[in-house]
Amino acid sequence: MTVEAVLGSPEIRHPLLEQLSQLWRNKTAVAGLVIVILFIGAALLAPWISPHDPIETSLYDQLQPPAWAEGGSTRHILGTDDLGRDILSRIIWGARVSLLVAVVSVSLAFVVGTLIGSLAGYYKGTLDNVTMRVMDIILSFPYILLAIVVVAYLGPNLRNAMIAIGITYVPRFARIVRGSVLEESEKDYVLAARSIGAGNLRIVFLEILPNCLGPLIVQTTLSFASAVLDAAALSFLGLGAQPPTPEWGAMIAHSRSLILRASWVMTFPGIAILLAVLGFNLLGDGLRDALDPRLRD
Amino acid sequence: MSESQSFSPTLIEARRLVKHYPIFGGVMLKPVAAVKALDDVSLSIDRGETLGLVGESGCGKTTFGRAILRLEEPTSGEVYFEGRNILGYSAAQIRLLRRRMQIIFQDPFSSLNPRKTIAQIVGQPLRIHGVTRRAEREARVARLLEVVGLRPEHLRRYPHQFSGGQRQRIGVARALALNPDLIVCDEAVSALDVSIQAQVINLLMDLQAEFKLTYLFISHDLSVVEHVSDRVAVMYLGKLVELAPSPALYQHPFHPYTQALLSALPLPDPRLKRRHAILRGDVPSPIDPPPGCRFHTRCPHVQDVCRRQEPLLREITPRHTAACHFAGQIQPPAAGDAKAG
Secondary structure (H helix, E strand, O other): OHHHHHHOOOOOOOHHHHHHHHHHHOHHHHHHHHHHHHHHHHHHHHHHHOOOOOOOOOHHHOOOOOOOOOOOOOOOOOOEOOOOOEHHHHHHHHHHHHHHHHHHHHHHHHHHHHHHHHHHHHHOHHHHHHHHHHHHHHHHOOHHHHHHHHHHHHOOOHHHHHHHHHHHHHHHHHHHHHHHHHHHOOOHHHHHHHHOOOOHHHHHHHHHHHHHHHHHHHHHHHHHHHHHHHHHHHHHOOOOOOOOOOOHHHHHHHOHHHOOOOOHHHHHHHHHHHHHHHHHHHHHHHHHHHHOHHHOO | OOHHHHHOOEEEEEEEEEEEEEEEEOOOOEEEEEEEEEEEEEEEEEOOOEEEEEOOOOOOHHHHHHHHOOOOOOOEEEEEEOOEEHHHOOHHHHHHHOOOEEEEOOOOOOOOOOOOOHHHHHHHHHHHOOOOOHHHHHHHHHHHHHHOOOOHHHHHOOHHHOOHHHHHHHHHHHHHOOOOOEEEEEOOOOOOOHHHHHHHHHHHHHHHHHHOOEEEEEEOOHHHHHHHOOEEEEEEOOEEEEEEEHHHHHHOOOOHHHHHHHHOOOOOOOOEEOOOOOOOOOOOOOOOOOOOOOOOOOOOOOOHHHHHOOOOOEEEEOOEEEOOOOOOOOOOHHHHOEEOO
C-alpha cells in the first residue's frame, strides 16, 4: 500500500537524526569525530595493526629513539622504552584499555544516573530531595579524590578503577536527566499519555526519556573524554592498570625518571591522551550545538 | 457497554467538586495557603450533549475538566460516571475507565510527543488497551486518520511535519481511538487560526453525530461556545455563576459577569453600536477570594448584601440558574442596541 511506499522516503526521519545531520556542517566537530574514529579503530584493531607485541621486552632494543631522531630506526617508529618495548605498539594497545575503561565506566554512570535522574524528576518530592542531596554529596568531592578513595577501598586494579570512575560520574547524568525530565513532564503529551491509561513507568521511560536524549548524548560524549583522562590519572598513580598492561597513564608514570634522558618515552603516551580527550571534547561540543541549542554559549 | 445505566440521561456528574492547590512556605515548608482553583462546583453532563464551559483564564475551567477525568485529584467532592463515584476507583479501575473518557488539548505543539510517529501516537491508546498486533493497530490508526481528514501516508511522519490544524486533528484521532463516550475539549481550538478553527469545530460536531459523543467544551471564546453548545456554564474564580441552555444564556444572561462577558463580544456589523459593560480591575487572587459574592469587587450592580452573603445558584427561569442575589432584576447594559444612522 501507500504506507509501505512512504517508508523509504528520505524526508521522513526521526527528529533526532535530523538534528544530528547538522553535525556535518561543524568542522571542528568533524575533526573530533575523525580523531574519535581513529582512536576506536586503533583500539578494536590493535592485534592486527600494532607492529610488535606490547609487553615483550628486549634487552637489545632499550631506549631506542623514534625513527626520525638520530640513532632511530624504522623498526620502532616511536622508539622503545627502558625495557625495549615498542612504544607505538603500547600506545595502540593502550587505546584498547582506555576505550574499555571509558565504555564501562560511562555506561555504568549512564544507566545508574539516568535511572535516578528520571525517577527523581518524574516523582519529585521526597525521592527527588533525597537522591539529589546524595548526588550533591558525591559532587562535593573532587572527582579524582573520590575515585582514589573508592579504588583504595576496593583494591587497585583496572576493574575497580572503572567502578570508581563510574560512581563519580553518576551525579552529572542524574542531574541532567532530572532537569530535562522535570521540564518535559510539564508538557501536555505526558498528560495525554496518562489520559489514555499509560502507567507511570511507561510514561517516564517511553514518553519522556526519548525527549531527553539530546543532552544525554552530549554528556555521554564529554564524559568519555574525562573518563579517558581519569583512567590515565588513576593508572599514573598506580591505582588503575597494573604493569605490564600497556596503559597510557601507567606508561607516563613508568617513564617519569627518564624524562631528561629519553623524553620520547613519556611524550608519546601524553600526546595520545591529549588527542583522545581533545577528540571526544570537540565531538561533544559539536553534538551540543547540534542537539541542544539552549546549551550554546 | 453497561446497558443498565443507559436509561439515565446523565453521563457524568460532578458534585460539590473542590480543588485546592496548597502553597508551601515557611521554614518547614508547611502549607500556608491554597489556590482555590475549584470551589464547590456541581455540574452534570447528559449523554450526547455538548456542555460549554466558559470563563477567564485562571477561573478553574481547565481544572474542572481535568478533575472529572481524574487527571487531577480533587480535594473533595464526588464525580459520578454513569452513576458510580469514580473518585473511589483504584488505579486499575481508572485505567479501564480511560477508554470511555478522553481529552483534547489546547496546544497542538506540546500535546503530541515530538519523538513519536503519528502511527505510534494514535496507536498508543490501542496498544495500552490490548490491541497488541501491530498490523491491526495500524489499520485502525489509518481508519482513524481518515475519519479526521488525514491521509494514511501521514502514518510514518513525525508531529513537526504537520501544521497546527493537522496536529489538532491528530489529537482528535488519538482521543477517538478508544471509542470514548465523553471527550473534554480543553480549549481545543483556541490555538488555531480562525479558518482552521471552523474546520476543527465542524469536524468535532460531525464526529459527535457519528459516534454519539458527549463533549465538555472548555473555552474562553464565547462565540465558539455558542456555536457548539447545547448548554453553557460560566465560571468565575472557581465558582459556577450561571448555567443555562445556550440560546437562553446568550439572549438573557442573568449574572452581571455573564452580561459583561457577552457585551465584550465583537459584533460582526460595524454599524451596530452598543454600550459595553466594561469590567474594572483585575480578577481577584484565587488564593484569597473576596468574601460574599466573589464578583462583588467588579460588579456594576454591587449592593451591601453582595459583600456579606454569598449568593447560591438558584433557578431563575426553568433550566436557567444563576448565582446572583439580583438575578432577573438587573438588565444587561446592552439592552438597547441601537443602529447608528
